[in-house]
Amino acid sequence: MALKHAVVTGGSSGIGLAIATQLGQRGMTVSLIARDAERLSAAADCLRAKEIKVHTASVDVSDQDAVTKALASLTEAAGPCDILVTAAGQARPGQFQELDDEVFRRMVEVDYFGTLYAVRAVVPSMAERGTGSIVAICSATGILGIYGYTAYAPAKYAVRGLMECLRDELRPRGVHVACVYPPDVDTPQLAEENLYKPKETAAISGTVKAMTAEAVASAVIRAIDRKRFTVFPDRSIGLLAAFGPLIAPILRRMIDRKVRQAQRVTSA
Numbered sequence: 001m002a003l004k005h006a007v008v009t010g011g012s013s014g015i016g017l018a019i020a021t022q023l024g025q026r027g028m029t030v031s032l033i034a035r036d037a038e039r040l041s042a043a044a045d046c047l048r049a050k051e052i053k054v055h056t057a058s059v060d061v062s063d064q065d066a067v068t069k070a071l072a073s074l075t076e077a078a079g080p081c082d083i084l085v086t087a088a089g090q091a092r093p094g095q096f097q098e099l100d101d102e103v104f105r106r107m108v109e110v111d112y113f114g115t116l117y118a119v120r121a122v123v124p125s126m127a128e129r130g131t132g133s134i135v136a137i138c139s140a141t142g143i144l145g146i147y148g149y150t151a152y153a154p155a156k157y158a159v160r161g162l163m164e165c166l167r168d169e170l171r172p173r174g175v176h177v178a179c180v181y182p183p184d185v186d187t188p189q190l191a192e193e194n195l196y197k198p199k200e201t202a203a204i205s206g207t208v209k210a211m212t213a214e215a216v217a218s219a220v221i222r223a224i225d226r227k228r229f230t231v232f233p234d235r236s237i238g239l240l241a242a243f244g245p246l247i248a249p250i251l252r253r254m255i256d257r258k259v260r261q262a263q264r265v266t267s268a
Contacts, residue, residue, distance in 0.1 A: 003082040007074060009033045009061050009118050010088030012043040014187030015137055018217035019085050024052030031055040031074040031081075033067070033118070034088065053078075061088045061114030062106075071121040080129065081122045083224060086115040087137045091193045093148040093201050104151045111155035116162060123170070130174035133224045136163050137216075140183045140237045144251070147259060148201030167229050178223045180231040181241065184210040203262040204255055 006023045010016035011032030020030045024047055032047075034040045037058040047054045055077050057070035075081055090110045092103050115136050126132030141149050142156035163179035170177055184190055184205055197205070211234055219233035232238030240251075 003028055005029050005031065005075070005078045005081055006083040006085065007031045007033065007071065007081045007118070007122070008085045008087055009067075009114065010086070010137075012036060012039040014087070014189050015182070015185055015213045015216050016085065016087030017043050017046075018213035019087065019220050020054075021047060021050065021052070022214075022217050022221050023083065024054065025050065028083070029053040029055070029078045031057065031078055033057050033059050033061065033070055033074075035060045061086075061117065062109035064113070064117040064120075067114075067117040068121045071118065075125070080125050081132065083133045083135070084118060084122045085135045085137070085220065086118050088114050089137065089139075089189070091139075091149075091152045091189065093152065093193060093197045095148070095198055096150040099151055107151045107155040108158070111152070112158040112162070115159050119162075119166070123175070126175045127170065127173040132174075133176040133178065133227075134163075134166070134170070135178040135180060135220055135224065135231075137180050137182065137220075138163070140181050140234075140240070142179075143181055143237060143241050146201065146204055147255065148198045148204075163229075176224070176227045178220070178229055178231055180216070180220055180223070180233065181237050182211060182216045183234045183237055185213055185216055186210045187213050199262045199265075200259045203258045 006028045008016045008020045008030060011020045012034035020032060024030045030052060032040060032043055040056050040058055044054045044056050055074050057074055059066045059070045061067055119134055136159050138159045139156040141153040142160040145153040160179060163177055167177040216233045219231055223231040
């Protein structure tokens, strides 16, 4: 069955827009969901300039009713959702004791529930038709919790748990599920995130070069084509996932060293 309609949350920029572009260049109609109406309109214009058919919905993904209604409207306009990519997310690093409670709530609302609500909206149709792909953009922090991400990492661990369970439930129904674990990616989101990173977090994340959104998008497309569940766009994250328990003591010592070095530089 030919794939015709892809829905991408967080599709107005970064990884989401890169994935929407590559799917659209394959001839699919793409529907973008994002909160910022102005940025969403600009993204749609960019896709249309590439002769990609696109629909949009300006929605906060943490609002279940709004997400459900938006997906109903988009599928009415463009047909059933064949591919759902949940790329909407928000990262707000900071020292645990300095972060407001609202930051912890917002990370769960956007990163976890923002994924869950979109998935809940498309699964019934996919399961009934016995086809479709659901791809969640998780994070390397869903593999290993890192200094400064006490609000963000737990939400991404929740996404990981959801997708692992969902994979087992939906595979017998003919629905493909994938979970993607990118490292830092060179996007507007990362630029904003960097404004809030504690010096220790910046020292740790600086050990891995940021990927391009296009490279992550290519990895996602390959995973859809090959029906892969676990997707590691960066090889080092894949190795971390495979050997994490074995190398954890070494890795934690390395992180401790980076933290001490960053703190010494500041106090000097």
